[in-house]
Amino acid sequence: MRKVLLGVVAVGMVAPFLYMVSVSFMGEGELLRWPPPLLPHAPTTGNYSAMVEVLPYARVLLNTAILAGCVMVGQVLTSAAAGYAFARLRFPGRDGIIAASLAILTIPAILLLVPRYLMIESLGWADTYPGLISTELVSVWGIFLMRQAFLMLPREVEDAARMDGAGEWSLFWRVALPMVRPAVTALALLAFLDQWRSFLWPLVITRSPRMAVADVALAHVHTTYAGNLPYQMAAAVLLTVPLLLICLCAQRYMLSGVRVTGASVRL
Amino acid sequence: MGSVTLRRLSKIFDGGIQALHDLDLDVRDGELLVLLGPSGSGKTTILRCIAGLEEPTGGDVLIGDRVVTRDPPRARDVAMVFQTPTLYPHLSVRENIAFPLEMRGTADAQVTRRVVEAATRLGIPSVLDRMPDTLSEGERQRAALARAIVRGPQAFLFDEPLSRLDAKLRIELRAELLALHRALGATMIYVTHDQTEAMTMGGGAGQRIAVLHEGRVRQVGTPEEIYQRPADVHVARFVGTPGMNVLQGRGRGTGEEGPVIEAGSLVIPVELSTYEGELQVGIRPEFVGLCAVDKGVGNVDVLVVEPLGSETLVHLNTGGQALVARLPGFADVRVGTRVGVKVDRRRLYLFDAAGVPLA
Amino acid sequence: MSSRGWAAAVTVAATIAATLALAVVFAAERHYERAFAFRIAGTTAAYVAAVTPPPQPPPPPPPAPRVVRGRRRPSIRPAPPPPPPQLAPLSPAARSYDLPSLLTQARALQTLPGWSSDVEVYFGTAPLVDATAPPLSPDDLSYLAAAGLWRAGRALVPLKDRDGQEVVGAVAVRPHPMPHGPLPGGIGFAFPAAILAIGAAAATAFRERSLRPGARGGYVGAALFLALATYLDVRAAARQSTDRWLVDTRRLLQEAATRLPPPRVRVAISDLAAIVRDGEVVAGEPADSPPRRVRVDGERRAVVAVLIGSGRWVELRSVPAELEAPRWLILLLPSALLGPLAILLLRWAERTPARLRRETAIAWGFLGPAGLHLTVFTIGPALYAIYLATAANLPALARDPVTWNALRNTALYALYVPVSVALALVAALAVFRYRQHWGGRLLSTAFVLPYVASAVVIALVWQAIYRWGSFGLGRTDWLSNTGSALPALMLISVWAHMGGQMVVFLAGLQAIPPAYLDAARVDGAGAWRGFWRVTLPLLRPVTWFVVLTGVLGALQMFTLVFVLTQGGPSPSHATGVMVHRIYQTAFGQQAFALASALAVVFAVMLLILRWPQLAILRRQVRNA
The missing domain is CATH 1.10.3720.10 (MetI-like)
Structure with a gap:
């Protein structure tokens, strides 16, 4: 009985998505009926073919993938390097710099929106990939995630590697980094998903449809075809499916990501 | 191969704790030297200073004839085996053993050959392609040993490598380490707090034990030397199971029966012509005997009796000081009774108040 | 490290610092050149719009090339346009300009004496001045509506119809490089100063063999001199961009005075003012030719006198760009002072044990990328936001009920x-x-x-x-x-x-x-x-x-x-809600100062909530 209740709640949670899929197959005429139909009367794929062209789908996916991919690589590399320095190297001023980094975490994104925009604009990077990507390449949160992971490594492995003749770089690249792989995958995945779904910054810094990322393109569709819900739903489905596929493929790592980051603070 | 020399080595940690005091030590080429000492005596610090993992505050480390005090570990050509088998968890056993060779840029073909050689020497060629977390504790430590020997370093440093293993495995690996030492003829420094292990490892030809206490080397010698002729009261107390009884006492030149030492409730007549005042008297437990009340050199209370089968340890209270007697077989002693004590006067060790042997 | 090594390191540090300062100067000069190009292009577009008459009603409206706007459909790229006569068919969108006269006006721009840039006018995507030039990409044209574009060394701005509604074409300006340095040959101060700074560092480092305070002081002086020299160059570039615009616009105004379409007896000042949207045109006195700086009602203005008819003078005024130049100091000072900083660092290194020194160097290498990025893209912008916010009218902000409403809604x-x-x-x-x-x-x-x-x-x-x-x-x-x-x-x-x-x-x-x-x-x-x-x-x-x-x-x-x-x-x-209001203020009303002020106030409010969160994290950091 309770288990049936679980199922009912689950279906209730998913219902809006099911409805999205359903509407995306409706013809425009079905908009006029009352009460609104739950299922398409005469299913059509016309909305999809129209949207693939309008978005333009391939270009939008490419843009989003470039943004998410570059940011993922950038954040993982810079976070791993900085986190390693914070966790395993001794140098004067370390504690002060850590405190300063924590202070940076308190700066909300909205404060940076205008100055970053003006800066990118004056560099002539508006509406380009560098403009879209460059500001996002470092994540302080990621640095602390990696620091936490590196702190967990036993001192003796480091000593053993030094005895084996590893220099500082091999120590980091060949020994420490492979040992924190769960944290690296978690960070990579979260960075990728975050950027895939980022909206405000791409909205501000890109103008042309050929630079639009997924959510910005979707918002354009929303304003351009304000009355045409089936169009909007088809575009939404088109742009959600890749995200779902990525999540499915990365499911295993998602779980480890939650394990790694579950207890740590996400700001 | 090379000798290892420490000259006036001292180390003060960040917290101001001085771990080593102007320490001198010579380890000869090809020698197996055991560093024995209680925990906190600085033996691991010495090892880490030799390895280059710790930078000494003062003094010098020489490997061969070369001063390496400021060199990083990679420039010293020594290998180290740690207390816990520190294999890289993300590499297979083969890659683990190959790691030090790769770090030195050895040619691939040679790497393959030497890895197999090292693994065979330690009897683990069958696990080469497994990951460390699938190995048994013993296999893991053998793999760590193989990784240490694979590049043929000038000296080996062992930091209590067997202390985490169970007794049977420990005995087995100890024998293998000795065999390895004979086969390689390499300089080895072996740190342990376990004197049984120290006696075993340091007992062979060309092998010595160095006893450490509070950051100073107290004595270097063969097992017999440090047992029979302890250089000071600390060595005497630490070596032996249980260690030597050391009682605080006072020498008196003019007793009714000649010169005596009063220690706790004991009054021990001694051949002592020149000394009066505070001193310490040591006697090994096996030379302490029990007798009827008032028949010996004094009376004591029985605190604990440990019947071990081949012998019985009796813990006694002599006027506030602890005294242990080792009696053969099962002895009939009751806890809480009062008994007399006999000592073998020829087996007494006398130290002055600072712990230095008298004459 | 040997003393020779130290000296080499000092020299390298000084060179890097000087190069960085020069790079900033270069970026600033580019920035001002572009600013000028966009500005003059905008003025040219307004001029073209003003001087071109509406078309005579065409007898049969023939089908015309469509100007692609909005959502892109696969469109056929127009072939390179044939010679002018064939452009004659009027598109519906071009109804507002008479094409032949547009062509004439555009061509006339080419022959303006003393004009310091190449100019091109596009009608639709077709170039008018140089008919053999490649046409504009339809994509570029369709995005021009939002803002100008920089394409292949040219500033592109939209050419709108006479109502200022539809984009019917574009104006492109490629500025000729113009030396503006005060030294002979137009060389700026920056390059000689950089050489001097590097030389000072190298000389003291190699001669003294150690970095005594006196020797360091000399280099600090050289570095400060470098900062000053680079700033003067940037300021000169800013000044020149205003001057260039004034001089070129003067040519346009004089041209406009003769070309403004009839019926008109005398050209009115208001007609000219309509061309110069980002400046002022007022009745003026005869004056010398070069631009001057004057104070008008307490504000600094760059002005130039324009003769628009026999004995008729007007004055063209603009806000001088060099007023904003000091903000480049934010970049110039740190890069110039990088050298002395590096030398301090080397001094620290002299006194530090080898191992700690090595570890410190490696740590900074590892922190470098993240640290540099955070400085440039987070700390810098945050400070800039605070700086921008100071320009906002805070009392008005506090009185605005919409702000309070946004706060209430957010909560x-x-x-x-x-x-x-x-x-x-x-x-x-x-x-x-x-x-x-x-x-x-x-x-x-x-x-x-x-x-x-x-x-x-x-x-x-x-x-x-x-x-x-x-x-x-x-x-x-x-x-x-x-x-x-x-x-x-x-x-x-x-x-x-x-x-x-x-x-x-x-x-x-x-x-x-x-x-x-x-x-x-x-x-x-x-x-x-x-x-x-x-x-x-x-x-x-x-x-x-x-x-x-x-x-x-x-x-x-x-x-x-x-x-x-x-x-x-x-x-x-x-x-x-707050964030939406900030977004609206910034990108809807283009009120960046106000938006920054709102954002700073909001960030401070969030900070109160961040505090416990940060305390948790700090505890984690300490316990780890």
Whole structure:
């Protein structure tokens, strides 16, 4: 009985998505009926073919993938390097710099929106990939995630590697980094998903449809075809499916990501 | 191969704790030297200073004839085996053993050959392609040993490598380490707090034990030397199971029966012509005997009796000081009774108040 | 390191610092050249619009090349345009200009004496001045409406019709490089100063063999001199960009005075002022030819006198660009002072044990990329935001009821968080209880789906439900009703955020050792008491974390409002939240100072909430 209740709640949670899929197959005429139909009367794929062209789908996916991919690589590399320095190297001023980094975490994104925009604009990077990507390449949160992971490594492995003749770089690249792989995958995945779904910054810094990322393109569709819900739903489905596929493929790592980051603070 | 020399080595940690005091030590080429000492005596610090993992505050480390005090570990050509088998968890056993060779840029073909050689020497060629977390504790430590020997370093440093293993495995690996030492003829420094292990490892030809206490080397010698002729009261107390009884006492030149030492409730007549005042008297437990009340050199209370089968340890209270007697077989002693004590006067060790042997 | 090595390192550091300063100068000069190009292009577009008459009504309206706008359809690239006569067919969009005279006016620009740039006018995508030049890309043309573009070394601005509505073409300007340095040959101060600074560093380093304070002082002086020299160059570039515009615009105004279409006896000043939108044209006195700097009503202005007819003078005024030049010091000073800083560092290195020194160097190498990025893209912009905010009218901001309304809405909106956290906890308990069962797994997947989906998708889905009144919501559109719009958004947020919060709770539940609950059970506690006495207290840190994170996220909500309500339903601003208001202020009204002021105030408010969150993190850092 309770288990049936679980199922009912689950279906209730998913219902809006099911409805999205359903509407995306409706013809425009079905908009006029009352009460609104739950299922398409005469299913059509016309909305999809129209949207693939309008978005333009391939270009939008490419843009989003470039943004998410570059940011993922950038954040993982810079976070791993900085986190390693914070966790395993001794140098004067370390504690002060850590405190300063924590202070940076308190700066909300909205404060940076205008100055970053003006800066990118004056560099002539508006509406380009560098403009879209460059500001996002470092994540302080990621640095602390990696620091936490590196702190967990036993001192003796480091000593053993030094005895084996590893220099500082091999120590980091060949020994420490492979040992924190769960944290690296978690960070990579979260960075990728975050950027895939980022909206405000791409909205501000890109103008042309050929630079639009997924959510910005979707918002354009929303304003351009304000009355045409089936169009909007088809575009939404088109742009959600890749995200779902990525999540499915990365499911295993998602779980480890939650394990790694579950207890740590996400700001 | 090379000798290892420490000259006036001292180390003060960040917290101001001085771990080593102007320490001198010579380890000869090809020698197996055991560093024995209680925990906190600085033996691991010495090892880490030799390895280059710790930078000494003062003094010098020489490997061969070369001063390496400021060199990083990679420039010293020594290998180290740690207390816990520190294999890289993300590499297979083969890659683990190959790691030090790769770090030195050895040619691939040679790497393959030497890895197999090292693994065979330690009897683990069958696990080469497994990951460390699938190995048994013993296999893991053998793999760590193989990784240490694979590049043929000038000296080996062992930091209590067997202390985490169970007794049977420990005995087995100890024998293998000795065999390895004979086969390689390499300089080895072996740190342990376990004197049984120290006696075993340091007992062979060309092998010595160095006893450490509070950051100073107290004595270097063969097992017999440090047992029979302890250089000071600390060595005497630490070596032996249980260690030597050391009682605080006072020498008196003019007793009714000649010169005596009063220690706790004991009054021990001694051949002592020149000394009066505070001193310490040591006697090994096996030379302490029990007798009827008032028949010996004094009376004591029985605190604990440990019947071990081949012998019985009796813990006694002599006027506030602890005294242990080792009696053969099962002895009939009751806890809480009062008994007399006999000592073998020829087996007494006398130290002055600072712990230095008298004459 | 040997003393020779030290000296070499000092020299390298000084060279890098000097190169960086030069790079900043170069970037600034480029910036001002572009600024000039965009400005003169805009003025040219206005000039062309003013001097070209409306077309005579064409006899038969022939089919015409369509100017592609808005959403792109696969469009055929127009072939390189044939010679002018064939352009004659008038497109509907071009009805507002007479093409032949547009062609004449455009060609005339080429022959303007003393004009310092190449100019091209496009009609549609077709070039008019140089007919053999490649046509404009239709893409570029269609995005011009929003703002200017920089393409292949040219500033592109839109050419609008006479009403200023539709984009009918473009004006492109490629500025000729113009030396502006005060030294012979137009060389600036910066390069000689850089050489001097490097030389000073190298000389002192190699001669002294150690870095005594006196020698360092000399180099610090050289570095400061470098900063000054680079600044003077940047200032000269800024000044020149204004001067160039004034001089070139003077040519345009003189041209306009003769070309403004009849019927007109005398050209009016207001006609000229219409051409110069980002400057002023006033009646003036005869004066010398070069631009001057004067004070007008206490404000500094760059002016030039223009002779527009026999004995008729006007004065062209502009805000001088060099007024803004000091902000380049933010980049120039640090890069010039990098050298002395490096030398201080080397001195530190001399006194430090080798091992710590090596580790420090490596640590900074590892921190470098992140540190540099954070300085440039986070710390710098944050300071810049504060600087921008100082220009805003704060009292007016405080009096604005819309601001207060936005704050109120933001706070109200965040009230959904306790609800979603409570539901998420219940869901997590259910999933945890049935984690071995298909029901539990199904439930967790169902909850995580909205967490994975993007906010825009979620907004669109719920918009469909609300607007269409699906699921029996009725015909009232909740989103356009003042009373229900904000609660409607809150409902969406509860649904969307439960999943993520549940995942965190699940991790928390898994971290509780079963022994605690077993102990409670042995002590006779039932499931209910076990939850209240054991599970919930143990989850308290997790709960705090989820609530704080949730509230902070809620306070910064933007996407739902942007997509669904735009802060409306207006005019009540029922869903106007802070972030959306800041966005609107910045990118709707282009009031960057005001937006920054709002953002700074808002950030300070968020800081109060961040404090406990940061305390948690700091505790973690310390305990680690």
